[in-house]
Amino acid sequence: xxxxxxxxxxxxxxxxxxxxxxxxxxxxxxxxxxxxxxxxxxxxxxxxxxxxxxxxxxxxxxxxxxxxxxxxxxxxxxxxxxxxxxxxxxxxxxxxxxxxxxxxxxxxxxxxx
Amino acid sequence: xxxxxxxxxxxxxxxxxxxxxxxxxxxxxxxxxxxxxxxxxxxxxxxxxxxxxxxxxxxxxxxxxxxxxxxxxxxxxxxxxxxxxxxxxxxxxxxxxxxxxxxxxxxxxx
Numbered sequence: 001x002x003x004x005x006x007x008x009x010x011x012x013x014x015x016x017x018x019x020x021x022x023x024x025x026x027x028x029x030x031x032x033x034x035x036x037x038x039x040x041x042x043x044x045x046x047x048x049x050x051x052x053x054x055x056x057x058x059x060x061x062x063x064x065x066x067x068x069x070x071x072x073x074x075x076x077x078x079x080x081x082x083x084x085x086x087x088x089x090x091x092x093x094x095x096x097x098x099x100x101x102x103x104x105x106x107x108x109x110x111x112x113x
Numbered sequence: 114x115x116x117x118x119x120x121x122x123x124x125x126x127x128x129x130x131x132x133x134x135x136x137x138x139x140x141x142x143x144x145x146x147x148x149x150x151x152x153x154x155x156x157x158x159x160x161x162x163x164x165x166x167x168x169x170x171x172x173x174x175x176x177x178x179x180x181x182x183x184x185x186x187x188x189x190x191x192x193x194x195x196x197x198x199x200x201x202x203x204x205x206x207x208x209x210x211x212x213x214x215x216x217x218x219x220x221x222x223x
Contacts, residue, residue, distance in 0.1 A: 043213035043216075055209060099205065102158045
């Protein structure tokens with residue numbers, strides 16, 4: 001069974017640009033969550049989606065948005081990038097609507113210059 | 114806001130020894146999670162604890178939850194080098210908000 005895949009793996013953008021990151025969950029998993037990891041703020045929860053619906057959202061500005069498609073694949077978008085958005089973005093999938101055992105992708109490392 | 118504190122932040126221990134990582138959270142939490150992260154890698158789910166008194170074990174790791182004390186522990190038994198990693202706990206409150214602890218960097222010395 002293929003694991004969680006994230007694309008791209010590495011990305012360099014400049015301030016003010018926007019970026020879209022993609023996450024393909026394990027086949028059959030309906031829940032996808034996104035997390036941001038930075039040296040300064042640590043790990044923070046971004047969003048959780050289940051069956052195309054956003055179940056909850058962390059404390060991030062509106063520049064951060066996401067969606068989930070009918071095949072459970074998910075995307076997150078960050079508009080008007082800031083230097084502080086440089087981070088490792090992780091997505092995780094699980095079968096049900098709760099955060100039972102999650103399987104994490106390798107992450108997308110975003111650098112904003 | 115739910116606050117999650119882990120201690121210690123850094124832990125260096127000899128192979129074969131036992132130790133415990135502590136995770137305190139500030140308000141009522143429905144669920145408590147433990148994760149492992151190897152350097153430069155993604156996260157790996159270890160345990161999900163759903164109720165007061167829950168105890169889960171996998172190999173040399175055992176996690177427990179005391180909701181009255183707002184405390185979860187991750188106990189390491191007879192540590193081996195392969196357990197060297199950073200361990201995170203995370204708590205989820207009734208509003209489905211989810212917060213991570215700062216992490217405990219564990220180094221097991223031969």
